[in-house]
Amino acid sequence: MGKGVAVVVGGSVAGLACGHAVAGAGWDVVVLEKALAPATGGGTGAGLGLDAQSTETLARWIPGWDLDAAMLSLAVDLNRATDSETKAARTLARDDEFNFRAAHWGDLHRRLHESLPAAVTVLWGHQFLSFEASEDGGVVVTARVLRTGETVEVTGNLLVAADGCTSSIRRRFLPDLKLRYSGYCAWRGVFDFAGKEGSDTMTGIRRAYPELGTCLYFDLAYKTHAVLYELPRSRLNWLWYINGPEPELTGTSVTMEAKDAMVARMRDEAERVWCPELARLIRETAAPFVNVIYDADPLPRLSWAGGRVVLVGDAAHPTTPHGLRSTNMSVMDARSLGRCLARWDSEPLPARALAEYEAVRLPVVAAQVLHARQLGRLKQGLPVDGEAEGFDARTATAEEALQLRQRTMPFFGGAPTADDGGL
Known part of the structure; x- marks a missing residue:
């Protein structure tokens, strides 16, 4: 039996990455995903770019990955x-x-799924409906089983919202965020x-x-x-x-x-x-x-409900794709969350672990979301920071063009984590 049960809503890359990281901290994990089956790795799908820090992290979770x-x-x-x-x-x-x-994307998703630890259970075809705080300090999550139409409840100590940029869990706490x-x-x-x-x-x-x-x-x-x-x-x-x-x-x-x-x-x-x-x-x-x-504009917080709910991945930081950040931020969210839960494993509730996770990740993802926004506007020739005219590739100087490079992204060389025992 693990130190607690984390219910992860969303079984995309962010959700499966959290399965690896949170199980690595000694927790049992239940992932709820509305898709009826995992990705096979085939088909057209989509490509993604992984930085060195994410690649090293994924290699830890996927043993023997060539x-x-x-x-x-x-x-x-x-x-x-x-x-x-x-x-x-x-x-x-x-x-x-x-x-x-x-x-x-499909290949990464398949490999993450196939290498999940035994402490992780993925419930495919389960559509999240709602959650409520339980009297013992945990959460009760309600989901619909799509194949049968029945409604089930899953009880845990922590709810991890990995339900994407249109997150319904985020909307519960930030109804006015658009x-x-x-x-x-x-x-x-x-x-x-x-x-x-x-x-x-x-x-x-x-x-x-x-x-x-x-x-x-x-x-x-x-x-x-x-x-x-x-x-x-x-x-x-x-x-x-x-x-x-x-x-x-x-x-x-x-x-x-x-x-x-x-x-x-x-x-x-x-x-x-x-x-x-x-x-x-x-x-x-x-x-x-x-x-x-x-x-979306950077969120004011990443943890809610007295340390029972935490946002990760695109639920925590909807971003434009120009800095190749979405998957990389999701992987580092998961890694940091797992390490924070491990560091505060003596606490009866994960509130202090989530406070550290928020302190580690919020400054990073806020800076990266805003920079990706600026990078997209530059490359699309749209005005930035109140300027009258946008970037024009036809007339740009060599110095002006340097701002187009990916390495202008904050924390390009690697984001801080809780791995070293401190912030």
């Missing part, structure tokens, strides 16, 4: 200006010591080139982007930018950000299904804006989709 086989090294962060008329590209800013790795629309959306796609390495499309894209496999490319045109990098197992991940009014969404998802007419217009526009090689890759990508880009 990082060289599971990820590609991203040694270079390269920002280029694209002339939409001539299709010529020139370097704006380059960092040859980037030290990130490219991974596939997600902030960034001013742009992202077209996204993963191009599977297995068996197509010698095709005209791949020959062309490797000619136009000769460092694919080791480089994170940012191409900036006028008031728009695109991202391209290679993933393991013969896939290319691309994103294209487009300024515009906020779309109308239904439900809680920030992803929109793209209708055929939308996709056709997007592909035609890609040919106008980008080099022919990238435009062709976009045209030949199956099932592209749209993410509406949101973040």
Whole structure:
């Protein structure tokens, strides 16, 4: 029997990472996830970039993980200006010591799930409904079993909210906090080139982007930018950000299904804006989709209800993707939470552990969310900090372009944790 029971709402990467970290602190963990089954690691999915600190943390949780086989090294962060008329590209800013790795979301999720400690139970197909404080100082969580429709209760000493950027648990404590629309959306796609390495499309894209496999490319045109990098197992991940009014969404998802007419217009526009090689890759990508880009102002707190509830991952810090922070912040949230619970294991309630977790993580994630917001506005040519005009890749000086690099992110070299026994 563990030191207590933590109920984690959300079984994405953040929730499974908390399963590893909290179980490592000696707790039993129950994860509630509405998806009916874990990711298989296949399909198109999405790519993500992991920094050195997150990679080292994940290697602790996934014994025997062959990082060289599971990820590609991203040694270079390269920002280029694209002339939409001539299709010529020139370097704006380059960092040859980037030290990130490219991974596939589905593969990371599968590996985290398969390596969960015995103290972790994942209840798939369980949709969170509500929670209440129990008389003994714990929490009672109510969920619906999607396959049967029945309602069940799970009792614990701690509730970990890993339920994403639209978190219903966060809304319980901060009902007036609204997600902030960034001013742009992202077209996204993963191009599977297995068996197509010698095709005209791949020959062309490797000619136009000769460092694919080791480089994170940012191409900036006028008031728009695109991202391209290679993933393991013969896939290319691309994103294209487009300024515009906020779309109308239904439900809680920030992803929109793209209708055929939308996709056709997007592909035609890609040919106008980008080099022919990238435009062709976009045209030949199956099932592209749209993410509406949101973040939120930094939260005043990360723990609530007298130390019974704690927020992690996108529930704690909705962020734009430009600093490659979402997954990295989630992993470090989990690591810090686990270490704080271990350090205060003599306490009957986790309130002091959560206070330390909040003290460690809140300054980091607040700074990173705000910087990612600024980085996105820079690359989209939107005004920053009250300036009249936005960044223009066509006229930017070499010094101005340096602010585009990923290493301008606060705590780029690593965030403080509770691992060393102090703040």
